């Protein structure tokens with residue numbers, strides 16, 4: 435059985451005041467939940483967030499890392515530093531980084547391996563653009579993105595990956611993939627992971643991301659291969675984020 439997981443990707447939003455307001459509120463609303471909850475604020479707020487999450491069952495994640503332990507890499511942050519700051523998770527290969535920061539599949543694969551080597555659990559994002567979907571290339575695109583990471587980490591570590599399917603056209607647009615559209619992709623990705631490393635596909639958690647809100651979360655999370663969500667905009671509102679996490683409660687039973 436796969437435990438449901440909901441991660442909040444704050445992107446480049448927030449302030450110390452916001453971290454101090456949102457995290458205790460989220461913790462208060464989510465006491466005793468069985469769903470695994472991860473909060474990913476920007477780098478400067480990780481230490482503060484770690485302090486505020488102490489004593490809760492919720493985890494801290496970062497939004498990127500540099501695939502090296504230390505060295506002359508101005509402006510970069512390593513997996514070891516993230517661990518040191520209290521992170522146990524890291525989001526990798528988000529489409530905003532693939533498109534805006536020229537991250538290709540090979541770079542995402544290196545980062546995933548570096549994350550695992552540092553003891554972090556990577557959430558690897560994959561997803562097609564609207565023109566790729568319209569061109570019938572969805573499965574080809576996401577399979578190449580996942581395949582590169584599977585190859586990069588190898589069959590022994592494949593089960594430690596978490597995948598987030600985030601159609602680019604659904605991110606921050608208010609357009610959500612239908613539960614059936616998302617399930618179709620998740621099902622294919624799971625088969626691909628299982629073919630790569632037998633057993634891994636069955637345990638690997640696959641999150642859906644792209645305009646998830648409290649109002650649509652339950653119908654997405656009820657799908658057999660959707661194990662939770664990666665939440666952008668809605669994670670900046672404690673009530674909305676907590677409601678999304680609560681929508682995942684009890685959805686593990688058939689997964």
Ligand code: PGA
Nearest residue numbers: 605606644645665666667
């Ligand atoms: P959104 O973002 O929920 O604001 O669409 C999701 C993401 O980019 O991870």
